[in-house]
């Protein structure tokens with residue numbers, strides 16, 4: 001793909017990778033992808049993103065179709081995953097006077113990815129870059145969309161928002177414009193697939209990101225797939241719909257199991273009955289009868305998860321693992337889980353499942369529950385007790401009322417790395433005196449451990 005003029009002073013200089021079929025190890029890419037990058041020209045010339053290292057030469061050719069690469073003044077990195085930042089080191093080699101711009105977390109990622117001490121300016125909310133000629137870029141941090149370092153860059157003059165992965169899709173559109181997509185249905189499916197795999201784990205951040213998009217945006221330049229102009233509202237509406245939590249009047253439990261001779265199934269039924277009596281909305285599924293997609297969805301929406309498997313050849317059978325490895329572990333706060341199963345002599349399955357669930361950071365009882373061959377009535381009663389003991393560990397909320405305005409004096413915790421800001425201690429290493437309330441920290445303050453912005457902190461329980 002060559003350089004494409006998108007607007008006055010704005011060029012697409014990214015590349016297509018139509019042969020890609022698997023992205024980030026786990027994500028199918030039926031139609032390949034593009035590594036998008038943009039060049040803003042004027043008194044100062046600005047590149048936004050680089051591309052995957054394998055495509056650096058093509059990227060360079062595209063830039064050179066517009067201007068000599070040595071004339072680029074700034075490189076803005078909205079997000080530093082290596083598919084976008086992979087070529088930064090080579091670009092800096094060619095343009096030693098280039099100044100790189102990223103969030104504080106982005107600067108750190110970039111240094112860890114290039115292993116170089118790059119000339120990088122860290123920017124935060126409201127910071128701007130004056131390009132001369134009346135063109136000023138504004139930076140809008142939008143953390144965890146989908147990395148800690150993510151930000152949007154807003155070009156008010158061109159009414160263009162550079163969103164990196166946000167609103168993107170793995171799709172090759174050679175013209176780079178949504179209005180030219182021929183296989184519309186295929187693109188829409190990829191748009192959804194991309195949301196589910198990349199943005200889905202960060203739904204609250206997606207809603208925050210939508211609210212940060214300037215209303216007058218006319219062009220959205222993403223980092224994968226076509227730029228959006230005609231379909232901005234369509235894309236925003238879908239992101240909002242997919243990210244808005246459904247009402248949850250009751251806690252949900254999912255009892256999922258496999259069973260060769262029905263013994264583990266008997267335990268599953270006893271657990272489901274007990275949880276129903278506890279007031280839970282309960283779904284039960286045998287993994288050999290229900291599709292993995294259904295089981296994965298139920299596991300991800302459950303407040304309490306009970307996983308059962310017989311021991312088969314000293315392990316739990318694969319279909320059960322398929323469900324467990326489909327769980328998105330990012331938002332399991334408050335959720336509880338337990339493992340159970342029938343066995344014949346060695347009984348490894350339930351302990352293995354239990355260890356895995358604890359590894360995902362579910363609240364879990366001390367031990368799994370297992371029974372030799374066919375459960376007795378006493379075993380079924382004990383299984384019901386076990387299910388209740390798991391439910392007792394669940395602390396997830398039901399239909400949470402809108403968050404009250406945070407009190408100024410309490411502790412705050414970083415959602416990314418767990419660092420706790422204690423007003424009593426302050427952060428003297430960064431000029432914050434003991435006794436400074438979180439609300440009084442300057443907007444430029446960031447997490448001393450991982451570098452994310454203040455906005456990533458939540459009030460500690």
Ligand SMILES: Cc1cc2nc3c(=O)[nH]c(=O)nc-3n(C[C@H](O)[C@H](O)[C@H](O)COP(=O)(O)O)c2cc1C
Pocket residue numbers: 258259260261262263264265309310311312313314315342343344345346347348372373374
């Ligand atoms: C092919 C096969 C392999 C098994 N391997 C083990 C094993 O390694 N260790 C064990 O404790 N039980 C083993 N068992 C016994 C089952 O775990 C036991 O029959 C259990 O009660 C089955 O429960 P279910 O009816 O829920 O499938 C095996 C059973 C089968 C059919």
